[in-house]
Amino acid sequence: MSDNPKNKSTNTTHYAVEINNLVKTYSSSFKRKKFKAVDNVSLNISPGEVYGLIGPNGSGKSTTMKALLGLISPTSGHCKIFGCDSKRIDARSEIGFLPENPYFYKHQTAAETLKFYGKLCGIKSKALNERVDELLELVSLNHARNRRLAGYSKGMLQRVGLAQALIQNPQLVILDEPTAGVDPIGSREIRDLIFKLKEDGVTIFLCSHLLEQVQEVCDRVGIIFEGTLVNEGTLEQLTAIQNQQEIIIENADQGLLESISEIIQKHSSSGAKLISSNKPKSSLETLFINTAKSRQK
Amino acid sequence: MATHNAQLELKKTSFISLNRIAVIAGHTFTQLVRMKVFYFLVAFVILIWATKQIIFPNETGGSGSPEQELRLLKSTGFAAMNIFSLLLALASTALLIPKDIEDRTLYTILCKPVPRLDYLLGKLAGVLLLILVSLFVMDLILSLFLHQKLSGMIAIHTEQLAARGIPKEAIQEYLARYEAHGVTANIHYATLTIFLKAMVIASIALLISTFSSSTLFTIIATLVILIIGLIVADAREYVINMAAIGQESKLVSTALAISILFPDLQFLSIEDGVIDGRTVPFSIMRQILIIALLYVATYVVLSWFAFRKKEF
Numbered sequence: 001m002s003d004n005p006k007n008k009s010t011n012t013t014h015y016a017v018e019i020n021n022l023v024k025t026y027s028s029s030f031k032r033k034k035f036k037a038v039d040n041v042s043l044n045i046s047p048g049e050v051y052g053l054i055g056p057n058g059s060g061k062s063t064t065m066k067a068l069l070g071l072i073s074p075t076s077g078h079c080k081i082f083g084c085d086s087k088r089i090d091a092r093s094e095i096g097f098l099p100e101n102p103y104f105y106k107h108q109t110a111a112e113t114l115k116f117y118g119k120l121c122g123i124k125s126k127a128l129n130e131r132v133d134e135l136l137e138l139v140s141l142n143h144a145r146n147r148r149l150a151g152y153s154k155g156m157l158q159r160v161g162l163a164q165a166l167i168q169n170p171q172l173v174i175l176d177e178p179t180a181g182v183d184p185i186g187s188r189e190i191r192d193l194i195f196k197l198k199e200d201g202v203t204i205f206l207c208s209h210l211l212e213q214v215q216e217v218c219d220r221v222g223i224i225f226e227g228t229l230v231n232e233g234t235l236e237q238l239t240a241i242q243n244q245q246e247i248i249i250e251n252a253d254q255g256l257l258e259s260i261s262e263i264i265q266k267h268s269s270s271g272a273k274l275i276s277s278n279k280p281k282s283s284l285e286t287l288f289i290n291t292a293k294s295r296q297k
Numbered sequence: 298m299a300t301h302n303a304q305l306e307l308k309k310t311s312f313i314s315l316n317r318i319a320v321i322a323g324h325t326f327t328q329l330v331r332m333k334v335f336y337f338l339v340a341f342v343i344l345i346w347a348t349k350q351i352i353f354p355n356e357t358g359g360s361g362s363p364e365q366e367l368r369l370l371k372s373t374g375f376a377a378m379n380i381f382s383l384l385l386a387l388a389s390t391a392l393l394i395p396k397d398i399e400d401r402t403l404y405t406i407l408c409k410p411v412p413r414l415d416y417l418l419g420k421l422a423g424v425l426l427l428i429l430v431s432l433f434v435m436d437l438i439l440s441l442f443l444h445q446k447l448s449g450m451i452a453i454h455t456e457q458l459a460a461r462g463i464p465k466e467a468i469q470e471y472l473a474r475y476e477a478h479g480v481t482a483n484i485h486y487a488t489l490t491i492f493l494k495a496m497v498i499a500s501i502a503l504l505i506s507t508f509s510s511s512t513l514f515t516i517i518a519t520l521v522i523l524i525i526g527l528i529v530a531d532a533r534e535y536v537i538n539m540a541a542i543g544q545e546s547k548l549v550s551t552a553l554a555i556s557i558l559f560p561d562l563q564f565l566s567i568e569d570g571v572i573d574g575r576t577v578p579f580s581i582m583r584q585i586l587i588i589a590l591l592y593v594a595t596y597v598v599l600s601w602f603a604f605r606k607k608e609f
Contacts, residue, residue, distance in 0.1 A: 097408040116320065120320055
């Protein structure tokens with residue numbers, strides 16, 4: 001598309017996402033009891049960053065996202081997208097959103113669905129046709145482009161959802177459980193896509209229960225619990241055990257390992273000790289993908 | 298952490314855009330068409346064809362009124378058009394927004410630069426486009442069958458009257474009264490008023506669906522308003538007559554004041570006059586058009602007020 005996001009920058013600075021002291025309170029209809037879904041949440045996401053918001057069910061992740069998308073009004077506090085109040089329509093011109101378990105109009109095909117969303121974003125027909133082709137290729141749905149969505153699997157719908165989120169080449173992509181219902185290969189493709197978007201300078205705000213996935217793709221992570229952001233930082237800050245060191249050696253024989261162990265023992269007076277020495281394990285996901293690929297060949 | 302080296306110039310989104318409304322309307326129209334709602338047109342053709350076959354005894358030389366068959370055809374056609382268009386207006390409008398909310402497709406639409414007014418107007422326009430196309434086709438079918446029926450009647454009666462030795466001029470004069478029941482602009486005017494009523498009902502259903510959480514409630518509430526709309530003029534007349542003879546009750550007067558909130562659907566109906574073969578003056582049509590558009594505009598504005606701050 002002609003409007004490459006990288007060409008849109010100016011010399012002033014803003015966060016891609018700015019959430020300040022966000023509070024959202026719901027009151028029940030009859031009892032007039034107040035329930036605080038989000039309590040004083042503040043977080044900033046810089047342009048080009050991948051931010052993961054994690055927390056258990058009902059912790060306030062979706063409410064935070066909805067406030068950011070202008071679907072609900074904050075009780076207090078505010079949300080901004082590239083410096084623009086998220087309640088304004090203009091803020092949505094640079095947002096791509098994939099809801100959890102998205103449903104689309106079943107009477108449409110994948111190509112029609114993408115064209116519909118593209119037209120809503122004001123993309124003209126020639127550019128739109130090219131963008132639709134590009135996105136269907138990107139999410140590997142070209143073979144099913146003219147099939148109605150009623151016959152799509154959950155994983156295929158998720159991929160259509162991702163494609164519609166990217167239709168206008170947004171600079172901020174908000175993904176709510178992007179790999180829910182997707183098989184491991186699809187999940188890997190979505191993860192690769194997130195890396196590609198990051199390379200293109202797109203900011204990503206991700207909510208996921210899959211902590212391993214968040215750990216793999218996110219630059220920074222926020223942990224939300226009972227509506228409060230209880231911890232936030234880079235993965236290095238949050239997950240590194242500061243007084244331990246990991247060394248991975250390739251082709252080490254038994255003698256070398258014993259020597260290393262002896263060296264560590266020599267330094268035991270300074271508190272150093274060998275905790276474990278194992279062969280690193282491949283993940284079950286890698287095993288599955290390699291098996292699937294070898295079967296396909 | 299990435300540096301804050303960029304700010305995007307966010308595209309300005311206009312408050313209302315005909316293009317976006319047209320996209321949503323076109324999509325809604327396609328959605329309803331693919332739900333196979335046009336199948337009812339087949340039922341309409343069968344109904345009108347069956348009514349056309351009815352021949353009263355007077356037709357074959359009796360002394361009754363031959364226009365009765367044309368009246369029957371018109372009244373059946375208009376009744377079916379009213380029922381089909383009102384059902385479409387009610388069910389389609391009541392169903393669409395709650396379904397979008399339930400399926401969360403609304404999230405993906407409102408997360409694009411789409412003002413909520415555009416969404417509402419697009420949905421309403423899509424339903425109205427479907428009703429307009431349906432009524433246009435039904436009007437064509439009714440006109441065609443009416444024309445066939447009238448032509449057949451004229452041919453039979455001309456032959457019968459000529460056989461009795463009645464002069465040509467007298468026959469022409471006699472048959473002219475049938476032609477008032479044929480395909481005239483009045484038939485199309487009546488179709489237009491049926492469309493205007495459907496517009497009003499669709500906009501009421503739209504208003505209710507913006508704050509109701511259930512499709513069933515929307516349908517029932519709109520039906521209640523529809524019934525009130527059909528009797529409100531009679532009720533108003535009754536109260537005025539009671540007041541004239543000094544039997545005014547505060548409760549009834551209050552109810553009458555509240556009734557202003559409901560559309561007077563009787564005022565929008567001209568079908569009875571058209572069935573009787575009366576001519577509809579253009580001034581009446583203009584009044585009906587203005588009143589109907591005012592109703593629709595009022596309900597759309599109220600819908601927008603209810604929907605613009607709605608939380609999902």
